[in-house]
Amino acid sequence: MLFLFIPCGVFAQKKPFRSLFDSGGNLSLGVRSTVSTFSHGKFDETGIGSGGHFRLQLTDRINTEWYFDYLHTDIQKKAYRRDYHIGWSVMYYLIKTKNFTRPVTPFIVAGHCFDHTRITPVNRPQERQQRGSSAVQAGLGTHFNITPRFDISLKCQYMLHLGPELHAHIHGEDVEIEKHKNAGWEGHLLISISANYKIARLWKPKG
Amino acid sequence: METKRIMMAVFLIFSFTGLLGQNAETGRKGMVLFQGNLAGGYRFAPGIFTAYVQGDTDWFLHDRVTLGGQVWYHIPIRSDVLKHNHSVFAGIAVHPVKTGRIDPFIGFHPGASLVGERNNALSVIPVMSASAGVNIYTGPLFHLFLKVQGVAGNFNGREQTSQPLHELRFSAGLAYHFRLKTKKSS
Numbered sequence: 001m002l003f004l005f006i007p008c009g010v011f012a013q014k015k016p017f018r019s020l021f022d023s024g025g026n027l028s029l030g031v032r033s034t035v036s037t038f039s040h041g042k043f044d045e046t047g048i049g050s051g052g053h054f055r056l057q058l059t060d061r062i063n064t065e066w067y068f069d070y071l072h073t074d075i076q077k078k079a080y081r082r083d084y085h086i087g088w089s090v091m092y093y094l095i096k097t098k099n100f101t102r103p104v105t106p107f108i109v110a111g112h113c114f115d116h117t118r119i120t121p122v123n124r125p126q127e128r129q130q131r132g133s134s135a136v137q138a139g140l141g142t143h144f145n146i147t148p149r150f151d152i153s154l155k156c157q158y159m160l161h162l163g164p165e166l167h168a169h170i171h172g173e174d175v176e177i178e179k180h181k182n183a184g185w186e187g188h189l190l191i192s193i194s195a196n197y198k199i200a201r202l203w204k205p206k207g
Numbered sequence: 208m209e210t211k212r213i214m215m216a217v218f219l220i221f222s223f224t225g226l227l228g229q230n231a232e233t234g235r236k237g238m239v240l241f242q243g244n245l246a247g248g249y250r251f252a253p254g255i256f257t258a259y260v261q262g263d264t265d266w267f268l269h270d271r272v273t274l275g276g277q278v279w280y281h282i283p284i285r286s287d288v289l290k291h292n293h294s295v296f297a298g299i300a301v302h303p304v305k306t307g308r309i310d311p312f313i314g315f316h317p318g319a320s321l322v323g324e325r326n327n328a329l330s331v332i333p334v335m336s337a338s339a340g341v342n343i344y345t346g347p348l349f350h351l352f353l354k355v356q357g358v359a360g361n362f363n364g365r366e367q368t369s370q371p372l373h374e375l376r377f378s379a380g381l382a383y384h385f386r387l388k389t390k391k392s393s
Contacts, residue, residue: 031297033317033335048360050317050333070319070333072361074371080363122363146301150272152315193335195299195315197274 025203026057030153030196036071036083036188047073047081055196063091063107079121079168079175087113089137100145109155110138117166121175129177134162137190149198160187234306235267240342242352242382246279250287252370257292258282261378270305274298277316279376291329292372294320294358296336310342310350320372322362334360334372342382353379 029052036047049071057063069085089111097105118130141155169176243262250257259282265275281292298316316336323329340354360372 031317033315033333035335048333048335050319050335070331072332072363074361074363074369077363077369080361080369120363122369146272147269150269150299152299193315194317197268197299 024057024059024062025201026055026063026198027200027202028055028057028196028198029053030055030194032067032069032192032194034069034071034190034192036073036190045073045075045081047071047083049083051085053194056202060097061093063093065089065091065109065111067113075119075168075175076170077122078170078173079119079177081166081168082118082120084116085113085135087111087135087137091141100143100148100151103145104142105145105151106140106142108139109141109157110136112136113159115161119166119168119177121168121177124175127175127177129166131164131166131179133165135159135187136162139190141192143196151196153192153194153196155190155192155194157190157192158187159190234270235302235310236270237387238267238384239387240265240267240273240275240350240382240384242380244378244380246376246378248374248376250372250374252373253286253288255284255286257287257374257376258284259376261376265300267302271302273300273302273312273314275300275314275316277318288324288370289322289362289364290325291323292320294318294334296334298336300338308344310344312338312340312342314338314340314356316356320358320360320362322364322372324364328364330362330364332360332362332372334358344384348383348385350382350384351380352382 032051032053034049049069051067051069053065053067055063055065066088071083073081075081089109091107091109093105093107113135115135116132118128120128137157137159139155139157141153143151143153145151164179166177166179241264246259246261248257260280263275263277265273267273277296279294283290296316296318298314300312300314302310302312304310318334318336320332320334321329322332336356336358338354338356340352342350342352344350356376358374362372363369
């Protein structure tokens with residue numbers, strides 16, 4: 001009978017309380033360059049962009065990124081496209097971060113953005129068309145941790161536009177800008193490289 | 208007269224070698240580097256050489272990493288259809304050697320260029336850049352530097368002038384540094 005009471009002591013021990021936020025809190029600032037390729041089903045119209053972002057790490061495995069991008073794409077020297085993206089992404093680390101002391105920290109990423117597109121024929125700027133829309137993106141990436149506070153991140157995402165989108169068609173010397181309803185699976189492949197620095201820890205982990 | 212010139216030249220050479228006798232920087236965290244110089248470049252698309260006035264500053268937030276910014280002011284030359292190609296960049300550089308007189312680095316600096324073929328039609332073009340170079344510290348205030356920077360972007364002006372902005376830029380010369388006061392550890 002006495003032996004049955006021995007395990008009861010296990011339940012009397014205090015289980016360590018792990019708050020949802022007890023491993024996060026890092027606030028980072030970063031600058032990024034983005035290359036947009038594989039546009040609308042074809043490997044052409046490669047765009048180059050710059051932007052910035054901040055990251056707020058919620059837990060050891062979950063980080064959020066809030067960004068702005070400006071991309072410029074040449075369309076066969078007959079027209080050009082400007083895209084402005086403002087959005088957010090969630091990154092899930094595939095391994096424990098160990099306070100970013102590992103040389104590499106891979107992650108999967110998914111997010112959403114608002115997108116403003118402007119397409120202008122080169123010799124007829126008065127025929128410019130523009131449109132706002134929304135998009136979702138997802139992909140893979142990794143941090144290269146130079147120090148626990150500095151990292152260079154490489155990310156590859158596929159972006160799908162939601163709803164109608166602008167697209168330029170080149171017919172010889174002529175440029176036709178049209179709105180595509182439901183672009184379907186024809187989106188953009190975005191490759192981003194960024195430099196980031198953790199400027200503060202907004203809350204300290206417990207324990 | 209000729210002997211005097213030779214002696215003057217020898218004197219000038221030896222007067223600079225004293226700089227090498229000064230202690231090399233040990234631990235670079237807290238140092239701020241800055242410079243302003245003429246710089247050159249080669250833009251691949253039209254295949255022409257370019258000229259800039261360039262300045263930059265870097266801050267060692269860690270012994271091996273700097274945060275920095277750069278400004279490039281384009282000097283137009285006759286054969287260049289672009290009259291304006293001014294750039295600003297911001298990013299980081301990694302310095303693999305923590306201490307010592309020789310300080311190689313590689314950097315990544317996204318930025319933007321103000322580009323135009325005439326004064327009233329300037330466009331802001333996003334550009335990406337990467338750089339590699341070396342600093343040679345000669346004392347507590349001065350160092351020599353050499354840097355090569357690759358820049359990539361696209362500009363669309365009129366059809367005849369739409370061209371990539373892909374370019375290799377070179378800068379070298381005398382630079383300056385000072386150390387910010389850091390808290391003494393207890």
